[in-house]
Amino acid sequence: MDTLLFTERSLWTMFHGMALGGGALMGLAIALFSLRAMRCSGVPGATADSQALHLTWLIVATAALLWASVLTGTYVTFPAYRAVPPAGVADLGPYPKALIQSAPGTAWLHSFAMEAKEHVPWIAAMLATAVAFVGLRYRTKLLGDRPLNDMATVLVAICFALVSFVALLGVLVNKVAPVE
Amino acid sequence: MASIGSGEEPVANGAAMAAFLAAGIGACALGVIVILNETGLFAAPALYAPAGGVTGRTTLAAAIWSICWAVLHRRWRDREIEARRVFALSLLGIGLGIVLTLPPVWKLF
Numbered sequence: 001m002d003t004l005l006f007t008e009r010s011l012w013t014m015f016h017g018m019a020l021g022g023g024a025l026m027g028l029a030i031a032l033f034s035l036r037a038m039r040c041s042g043v044p045g046a047t048a049d050s051q052a053l054h055l056t057w058l059i060v061a062t063a064a065l066l067w068a069s070v071l072t073g074t075y076v077t078f079p080a081y082r083a084v085p086p087a088g089v090a091d092l093g094p095y096p097k098a099l100i101q102s103a104p105g106t107a108w109l110h111s112f113a114m115e116a117k118e119h120v121p122w123i124a125a126m127l128a129t130a131v132a133f134v135g136l137r138y139r140t141k142l143l144g145d146r147p148l149n150d151m152a153t154v155l156v157a158i159c160f161a162l163v164s165f166v167a168l169l170g171v172l173v174n175k176v177a178p179v180e
Numbered sequence: 181m182a183s184i185g186s187g188e189e190p191v192a193n194g195a196a197m198a199a200f201l202a203a204g205i206g207a208c209a210l211g212v213i214v215i216l217n218e219t220g221l222f223a224a225p226a227l228y229a230p231a232g233g234v235t236g237r238t239t240l241a242a243a244i245w246s247i248c249w250a251v252l253h254r255r256w257r258d259r260e261i262e263a264r265r266v267f268a269l270s271l272l273g274i275g276l277g278i279v280l281t282l283p284p285v286w287k288l289f
Contacts, residue, residue: 079230119281123207130199
């Protein structure tokens with residue numbers, strides 16, 4: 001076999017989107033469910049302590065995945081996406097941004113999808129970090145204190161919505177103009 | 181608002197409120213930086229040329245977020261803060277940040 005099945009750029013894109021972004025999305029979904037399902041109203045006991053500890057580390061891991069996805073997206077896969085083709089090149093396949101801008105029907109994938117993907121994930125990462133910090137500092141109170149639980153739940157829900165949104169946009173962009 | 185939790189050692193809610201409000205400020209800062217860039221009023225320098233200006237914009241917003249968090253945490257960590265108002269402000273900042281980073285909104289400026 002004289003050609004690689006996957007290029008390094010393609011592997012980084014899959015790692016960024018599927019391993020890091022997908023992992024963060026799963027973590028957020030579990031955290032969202034757990035914040036509601038494990039909420040307790042009484043004095044926390046050993047069970048609540050254990051649940052809070054597991055939930056806290058889940059949120060910390062999710063925030064770490066999210067930051068890793070954001071940073072690899074910005075500094076590794078985005079430069080490959082926005083590579084400028086040399087003048088006169090006929091095959092725009094290796095230049096995803098130029099490829100999707102070359103047709104009116106796909107231009108929105110850059111002007112809307114990719115432009116949104118550049119910034120929105122950073123907001124999600126900040127939110128996840130804030131909730132992870134609160135989990136580390138307050139532990140059981142994240143489940144036992146109703147107002148704190150409600151606020152954390154709202155932020156995780158926003159974060160989940162944002163990450164789902166940019167993940168969908170990423171799938172659409174990569175479907176039309178994959179980084180290869 | 182009462183102290184967070186119902187255990188033996190109440191912990192002031194200030195640190196949580198500082199984290200939430202700082203996230204709102206960071207999100208809002210990113211939105212404002214993006215709008216300033218799109219209107220040509222301010223362009224954060226690119227920190228990594230192959231990725232372009234997004235590296236400068238996001239790093240600046242992350243710096244604002246970090247500094248605001250550190251300052252708020254230092255001031256609020258041992259205090260009880262009025263949670264409802266601070267959380268509403270946080271959500272306002274987050275909402276503004278999200279809206280201002282969406283390309284269709286840029287055309288309004």
